[in-house]
Amino acid sequence: MPDIPAKPVLLTGASGALGRVLARELAAAGWTLRLTDIAPFPDPLPPRARFVRADLEDGVAILRQAEGCGAILHFGGTSVEQPFEAVAGPNLRGLYHIYEAARRERARVVFASSNHAIGFHERPGEGEARLDADCAFRPDGYYGLSKAYGELMGRLYWDKHGVENVNLRIGSCFPRPSNARMLATWLSYADLVRLCAAAVMAPRTGHCVIWACSANPASFWGRDHRERIGWQPRDSAEPFRAELAGAVSGDPVEERYQGGSYCAMEYSRDRPSPRDPFAPD
Ligand code: 15L
Numbered sequence: 001m002p003d004i005p006a007k008p009v010l011l012t013g014a015s016g017a018l019g020r021v022l023a024r025e026l027a028a029a030g031w032t033l034r035l036t037d038i039a040p041f042p043d044p045l046p047p048r049a050r051f052v053r054a055d056l057e058d059g060v061a062i063l064r065q066a067e068g069c070g071a072i073l074h075f076g077g078t079s080v081e082q083p084f085e086a087v088a089g090p091n092l093r094g095l096y097h098i099y100e101a102a103r104r105e106r107a108r109v110v111f112a113s114s115n116h117a118i119g120f121h122e123r124p125g126e127g128e129a130r131l132d133a134d135c136a137f138r139p140d141g142y143y144g145l146s147k148a149y150g151e152l153m154g155r156l157y158w159d160k161h162g163v164e165n166v167n168l169r170i171g172s173c174f175p176r177p178s179n180a181r182m183l184a185t186w187l188s189y190a191d192l193v194r195l196c197a198a199a200v201m202a203p204r205t206g207h208c209v210i211w212a213c214s215a216n217p218a219s220f221w222g223r224d225h226r227e228r229i230g231w232q233p234r235d236s237a238e239p240f241r242a243e244l245a246g247a248v249s250g251d252p253v254e255e256r257y258q259g260g261s262y263c264a265m266e267y268s269r270d271r272p273s274p275r276d277p278f279a280p281d
Contacts, residue, residue: 005200007070008032010107012077012098014051015039018112018173018192019075023049025193036065037076038090056094066101071200074098075112081141081262091146099157102165109165110199113151113209115185116144117169119259123184123220130222131258133169133209140259141266151209158207166199166229169221171213177237179247181260184218188235191215195231202229220258 009026013019014035020043027033027046035041035051045051054061056076066072077090095111102109119140121131137148147169154165171185173192187195191214199205208225214235226232237244248255249264252272257263 013075133224186237198231
């Protein structure tokens with residue numbers, strides 16, 4: 001497999017935490033990047049890169065940015081839980097603009113989805129089966145719902161238009177894990193960069209979904225489509241266990257479900273007791 005894409009790659013959300021890491025590392029690997037974000041790019045422009053400020057809600061601007069690109073790394077939009085109206089513009093309408101641009105350019109979309117698309121699945125207990133990527137969507141808020149919509153948009157554009165898309169269900173991508181949940185969900189920056197590179201460079205992907213977490217023995221997640229892109233994570237949250245195993249919230253909702261604190265936000269059912277076989281459905 002070649003290491004450098006034949007055509008430029010559009011990176012949305014370039015000014016965000018993950019966008020900045022990807023811009024720096026992929027440019028250092030020799031990639032030609034078109035960077036865009038609604039916010040100014042805070043770093044020196046990497047070699048061969050161009051940055052244009054654009055709003056995902058401006059479909060014409062997005063079409064323009066994508067011209068001549070072979071892939072779109074879509075990391076733009078709202079990246080945390082927000083009221084519905086704040087999520088809807090960038091994450092629903094904006095996502096549609098990304099897919100229309102990909103359709104016009106015959107480009108592949110690599111979508112920064114999130115574990116919050118499935119956050120209301122319970123965490124597996126010791127020895128229990130891990131969750132496979134073809135599980136039902138169980139979003140834990142409007143943000144997670146927008147990520148489920150994004151994955152389904154990919155399903156639609158592959159089935160109807162042949163637009164390939166790789167949906168990265170990102171766990172917790174930070175410089176290091178910071179609580180007990182992240183012993184399962186953490187994705188290192190290095191694993192993220194290798195994952196995005198593999199998703200862009202794979203010869204064929206179709207529509208696929210990948211659990212984006214490092215090789216954490218405590219992971220909640222099982223089978224996915226990673227063999228299609230030849231990616232395996234190399235890092236692990238396990239070295240942080242002694243430090244973080246006790247870093248729990250004490251909230252039964254937060255600790256019961258995979259989405260953690262997002263599940264507990266605005267939760268208005270009765271709180272489950274720890275011994276209660278509480279089954280929301
Ligand atoms: C996400 O999707 C968020 O973007 C990030 O800020 C974290 O909250 C992460 O999920 C997580 O679940 O830890």
